[in-house]
Amino acid sequence: xxxxxxxxxxxxxxxxxxxxxxxxxxxxIKEVAIGQVIEAHTTDPGALADFPAWARTSGNxxxxxxxxxxxxKFYIKRKV
Amino acid sequence: MDIVYYIVLVPMVYVACVIFVVGTVVRLVKLFMTPxxxxxxxxxxERRPRWLWALGDAFLLPATRRYKPFFWVVLMLFHLxxxxxxxxxxxxIAEIKPFQVIPHEVFLGRGFVGLVLxxxxxxxxxxxxxSPTKDLSVPEDYYLLILLFLSVLFGSQMDWARRWYGxxxxxxxxxxxxxxxxxxxxxxxxxxxxxxxxxxxLLLHVFFANLFLLFLPFSQLMHSIFSLPMNKLRRG
Amino acid sequence: xDTKTRxxxxxxxxxxxNQTMRLYLETCTRCGICTEACHAYASMGQVxxxxxxxxxxxxxxxxxxxxxxxxxxxSVGEAKELSETALDELYEAxxxxxxxxxxxxxxxxxxxxxxxxxxxxxxxxGAHAEPEILTMLADTSIExxxxxxxxxxxxxxxxxxxxxxxxxxxxxxxxxKAIPIDVEGADLLYVALAGAHSxxxxxxxxxxxxxxxxxxxxxxxxxxAFVGDPTRTRLILDRIINEAKRLKVKEVxxxxxxxxxxxxxxxxxxxxxxxxxxxxxxxxxxxxxRIKVDKSRFKKKPITYHDPCQIARNAGVIDEPRYIxxxxxxxxxxxxxxxxxxxxxGGGGGLVALGxxxxxxxxxxxxxxxxxxxxxxxxILTTACENCHTQLSNLNDHxxxxxxxxxxxxxxxxxxxx
Numbered sequence: 001x002x003x004x005x006x007x008x009x010x011x012x013x014x015x016x017x018x019x020x021x022x023x024x025x026x027x028x029i030k031e032v033a034i035g036q037v038i039e040a041h042t043t044d045p046g047a048l049a050d051f052p053a054w055a056r057t058s059g060n061x062x063x064x065x066x067x068x069x070x071x072x073k074f075y076i077k078r079k080v
Numbered sequence: 081m082d083i084v085y086y087i088v089l090v091p092m093v094y095v096a097c098v099i100f101v102v103g104t105v106v107r108l109v110k111l112f113m114t115p116x117x118x119x120x121x122x123x124x125x126e127r128r129p130r131w132l133w134a135l136g137d138a139f140l141l142p143a144t145r146r147y148k149p150f151f152w153v154v155l156m157l158f159h160l161x162x163x164x165x166x167x168x169x170x171x172x173i174a175e176i177k178p179f180q181v182i183p184h185e186v187f188l189g190r191g192f193v194g195l196v197l198x199x200x201x202x203x204x205x206x207x208x209x210x211s212p213t214k215d216l217s218v219p220e221d222y223y224l225l226i227l228l229f230l231s232v233l234f235g236s237q238m239d240w241a242r243r244w245y246g247x248x249x250x251x252x253x254x255x256x257x258x259x260x261x262x263x264x265x266x267x268x269x270x271x272x273x274x275x276x277x278x279x280x281x282l283l284l285h286v287f288f289a290n291l292f293l294l295f296l297p298f299s300q301l302m303h304s305i306f307s308l309p310m311n312k313l314r315r316g
Numbered sequence: 317x318d319t320k321t322r323x324x325x326x327x328x329x330x331x332x333x334n335q336t337m338r339l340y341l342e343t344c345t346r347c348g349i350c351t352e353a354c355h356a357y358a359s360m361g362q363v364x365x366x367x368x369x370x371x372x373x374x375x376x377x378x379x380x381x382x383x384x385x386x387x388x389x390x391s392v393g394e395a396k397e398l399s400e401t402a403l404d405e406l407y408e409a410x411x412x413x414x415x416x417x418x419x420x421x422x423x424x425x426x427x428x429x430x431x432x433x434x435x436x437x438x439x440x441x442g443a444h445a446e447p448e449i450l451t452m453l454a455d456t457s458i459e460x461x462x463x464x465x466x467x468x469x470x471x472x473x474x475x476x477x478x479x480x481x482x483x484x485x486x487x488x489x490x491x492x493k494a495i496p497i498d499v500e501g502a503d504l505l506y507v508a509l510a511g512a513h514s515x516x517x518x519x520x521x522x523x524x525x526x527x528x529x530x531x532x533x534x535x536x537x538x539x540x541a542f543v544g545d546p547t548r549t550r551l552i553l554d555r556i557i558n559e560a561k562r563l564k565v566k567e568v569x570x571x572x573x574x575x576x577x578x579x580x581x582x583x584x585x586x587x588x589x590x591x592x593x594x595x596x597x598x599x600x601x602x603x604x605x606r607i608k609v610d611k612s613r614f615k616k617k618p619i620t621y622h623d624p625c626q627i628a629r630n631a632g633v634i635d636e637p638r639y640i641x642x643x644x645x646x647x648x649x650x651x652x653x654x655x656x657x658x659x660x661x662g663g664g665g666g667l668v669a670l671g672x673x674x675x676x677x678x679x680x681x682x683x684x685x686x687x688x689x690x691x692x693x694x695x696i697l698t699t700a701c702e703n704c705h706t707q708l709s710n711l712n713d714h715x716x717x718x719x720x721x722x723x724x725x726x727x728x729x730x731x732x733x734x
Contacts, residue, residue: 017706018510018535019453023671026452045474046510046535049467053459056466058452065470072474117336119582121428123420123656124632143422144349151349213348215363216372218394221346298385306343307425313336314426 005063005075008036014043014071022050029060029078037063040074047072085274088287089258090267096290103297108305122316134312151207158200164193165232172252173259186252191243194236201229224299227292234285241278249276321443322398326381328442332435333382340427341378344371353419355659356412359683367419367429370409374432377402403445410436410544411447412677414667416625416660430665437544446543447673450666454539454548461555464533471533472497478512478519485520485729495519498563499530504597505565505589507536507556507576509702514571517729518594524732525606529569532559536576537702542666553584560589569597572723574626574664574701581631593627595700598728599636602643609643609731618647620694621724622685622708623655624701625664637700637724644731649692659685661699663707678707679714686715700724 011028013021021042029038040051048065051074055062059080066073127133136142145152168188171179175186187193205225208217241247254272261268273279296302333341346368352358356365363369376396379386386395396402415430440446460467479494488494495515496502506522506529508514515531522529534555540548560568567590570577581591601607621641627633634655641648651658662682667674689697689708697712697719699705709721 017513017702019537019539019669020671022453022456023449023669026449044511045471045478045515048470048474049460049533049535050456050510052467052470053463054452054456056463057455057459067470067473067477070477111335111338111342114333114335114338117334117431118585121336121431122632123417123426123629125634125656126632137426138424141424144424147352147422148349207348212351212363212366213346216346216348216366216368218346218372218392220392223392300343300345303343303345303425306339310339310343310425310427313339314420314428 005037005039007039007075008032009038011038011040013047014041016042016044018044018046019050021047022054025051025074025076026054026058029058029076032078034078034080036078038074038076038078040076042072042074043070045072047074051076082274085279085283086269088283088290089269089273090262092290093262093286096293100293100297104302104305107297107302120316121313123314126316130315131312134308134315137311137315138307154200154203157196158204161189161193161197161200164188165197168193169259172255173263174256186256187239191236191240194232194239198229198232198236201225201232205229220299224292224295224301227288227295231285231288231292234281234288237281238278238285241281247278250278250282317399317403325398325439325442328438329377329381329435332438336428337431337435340371340432341375343425344368344375344427346372347424349424350419350422353422355414355416355418355662355684356681358659359662359681364408365412365681367423367427370413370429371427371432373402373405373409374435398439403440403443406436406439407445409433410440411665411667411670411674412681414625414660414662414664416664417630418625418657418660421629421656433665434544438546441543441545447666447670449670449673450539450543451545451548453669454543454545454552457535457537457539457555458548458551460534461551461558468533475515475531478516481512481516482519482523485517486524486732488523492523494523495531496529497531497533499528500563501528502530502563502565503528504567504569505530505532505556505560505563506569506571506594507532507534507580508571509537509573510535513723513726514702517723517726518571520729520732521598521601521607521725525601527601527606530563530565532556534559536570536573536580538576538579539666539669541575541579542669549579549583553579556580557584557587560587565589567592567597569594572624572700572702572705572725574624574631574703577633578626578631593631593633593636593700594725595627595633595636595640598725599639602640607728608733609728610733611644611646611731613731614645614696614727616647617645617695617720618649618693619645619696619698620649620651620689620692622651622661622689622697622699622704623658624699624704625658625660627700628655629658633700640724640728641698644727649694651688651692659688661685661704661707661711663703663710668703668706675710678710682707682711683715686711686717689717689719694719696720696722696727698722698724698727 009032013024021044025040061077061079063075063077171186207213350367354365354367377398379393380395410433413433417430419429420426475495482494538552540552569592570580571594577593621637662678712721
């Protein structure tokens, strides 16, 4: 977990094939309140393009992206 | 009663034929003026020449033979009998030499063409009363088959009567006189045609055939024309 | 449904009415020959899954609004109003159909159910009643095309992390990139899926064959086609077409994704590049001796191949996978019936992308596929489509089939030899 961001929900999407990570996140974000943050873990490199594009079309915000080892972590704030 | 005979045997036939021809032409023109689908709709693997395979698909129904062999036999018999029936009617208008390659008496098929057709139509109709074909069918599917059955039944009855029961009040020559008169726009309904014991058979046959013709251009019976181009689409 | 909405939906319906569509709408005799063609009907026995039944859901609305007969005498053809209920029926028909076109083989006239379902899907999009996941995914894809610069750097970094994996499978010369991206003048543009499994094996094989290739920034899959929206389908296609033109490649190679391949191959129009499936490219490399594979790699395990409908029956890639498999095994078991009549896996048409929402239906409707695979006695079930792979893996778990589901391209990469 990133020190400066308060995370409300963690989603483990590791090993899931495309397009499941973005599908799961788009559903998962509706389970937190507006203003809350999801931390999503994925191993899918395509997510690096999918998540920012999804955030733009859905109106949510990616606060931060971490790439450590094989795992990519997204911190996504629900805005709508 | 004579007026009813006249209306059914003359003006109604003309109206039916005009609507049949005009309706068919208009429908074809409208359809073939519409833009085509831009991408291919082909099914693979490809077989060449494509038009020959499409012809085979349209007339021999290979998939039906593979999966529904009994239905295929009935379908084939029906369509073959239907074709012979058309030939038979043309021969009732005038003598056509090429059709006599195999010498035969008019009407073609010794009564069996009509019998096969009537039985096939009954089979088509009855299978529509059974699920799952019942669940797919809509009223027009039944109406058309009933119309066709009635038309075939009364038409064939005239043939059967002459062939099988020795009934000879109405001969092929009488029908030829009536039909060629219609064709050359000199309609004449002779007293022989309307006063014989079997005249009502003719009346009903022509009446139902007229209805069938009237409905044909607006129905799925146009598959008779569309089948080939559609099969060509599938073959690419 | 209010008049304005209905009118708008009917305009959308009208936009689909080309000559072919009218032929498909006007010719069906409801003979029922297609009854057993659909895997969903064959597996579940419910009338609503018969192709002709699905057609009628669309056809009844067509008769009501576009045919004189339906206005004058609606009951004769059971012409039907476009209403909320009709939309529910359209949804049920369209999203239980995988668009495999197996029924098209049965139909004496060759009526294409996928085409008719595309009307249903477009009406659902117009009424905002389509599965929103598919639209969301399509919009995400389109957004990627618009804002490439935003994610470019992080994407490049992500891809770079995969290079070590590629080199493990096939060593490359020092100074060469294991996954080249954005290379102008490359011969081949490889359009993968977003997952590493779609990039690493393919990269190893391209490198082994000495191909001058470059990886696309975009994923191949076309969610616009799944959701049946022609505008979105086109925008998603255009991203790749524009990239291919910009890089001046001679060939666009589509990864193992049936819809992506068929859409690109048949809908992209005349372009300055060829479109091929990765299976075709691998077969070509083997034929030319550009790659060699070790047959002993999959020894003692009988292998069968599932033909993805959109790649085989609907796009003609049938001999190539078999050619590849002859190099990978001596124990290949062909499925019966043959590719023309092959059963769909049950996951096409966007159904797999709906994930767990329709898992129950996907499992029940594909029982015939499971029986077909079991009859081969194979231990490895290979295929060349992501959707099929996901669905077959789900079936494998659900029905405890005990097979090893593999991508054909991964098998080629795993068996590469110097």
